[in-house]
Amino acid sequence: MSVHFHKGDLADGIDFGEAVAVDTETQGLSLVRDQLCVVQLSAGDGEAHVVQMNRGSYECPNLKRLLADPGIEKILHFARFDVAMIRKYLGITLAPVFCTKIASKLTRTYTDRHGLKDVTRELLGVELSKQQQSSDWGAPELSDAQLAYAASDVLHLHALRAKQTETLIREGRLDLARACFDFLPVRAELDLLGWDETDIFAHS
Template sequence: MASPSEPAAFQVFDGDLDAAWTERYRASGALGVDTETMGLVHGRDRLCLVQLCDREDGVACVRIARGQDSAPNLQALLEDAAVEKVFHFARFDVAALACGLGIRVQPIFCTKVASRLVRTYTPRHGLKDLVNELTGVELDKQAQSSDWGRVDELSDSQLAYAANDARYLLSARDQLEQMLRREERLELARRCFAVVPLMADLDIQRFTQVFEH
């Protein structure tokens, strides 16, 4: 397996994207998106970082300060119906963006949902295993559990980890779509993606058993 290369372009922003990168991304048609938070409980654990990558391997990391509740350029981009947003386990990231910045993400492609629908030959649906199989790249996950709240002092290794989690989503998405088409499950996947915002809202409000008997 190959190690991740350096991105073609890389920029770190404080608080929001600038106009130039916003327009670059709005012209891309699809973006890989990931987030880093202080933990896994929405409302308690704040959003700290938003990472985006386009098909030209242009990566932006947006640092979100404690107490920040809006990012107008980022919101306009992530709510743009003409730009598909690709996540791995979109349910969490969509909830984090809604809870932290009031962003209602659409449209969505979730590589984890797609993987579960079509890679039924394996129980391994984590991002590292998925990227390994579909792109041949070995992601380093050592920085996964670290303090993302020190946004002004994030290390190079943290930023590299964060960037790489967004960089390979579009390649994985394209291969998963081909597999879904082959197995005639693409429409089922699209129906699943459509309910991600609802699931995220339920998670934010701590409803966990709504669909159980």
């Protein structure tokens, strides 16, 4: 594993190919209260790029250009949250998207354990550490442990997408998954506008 740290913006000229794994680290899990602190990315080549945001300005043209590119698929786990955070702080609508958590729920129907650690362990035989998940991502300086944790969350998403796509095809659910992925920007917008706890499709 190789981790490249970037302060404020992604370095220019990095080629992520046709799909980039994306994750975010925030000060908490509230779209209203908590700020975007870190965006991490990987081309699935064993290298991760960790971008620490300049909070308050979020001027990062290289990162925004990459994330806004409609020709590059963005692979995320629980994309609903990351899509909303990136929409709020970077003004970018992530599309197209592949969400490995949605894919897990559509294929691993024999379990209710769909966290990244559980999915990666079962499908890839890789054990992820979550020790830094609740650390202070708003700190001025990130620790080596934080950087390693951030990197680990994106390094395996390409492999998960490949495995899950095979199963989605086998089960005849790939089109359904794609429809769910395409809806994520709308779901994120509803979350940002205050409908995060309301099922608007429910009868009551």
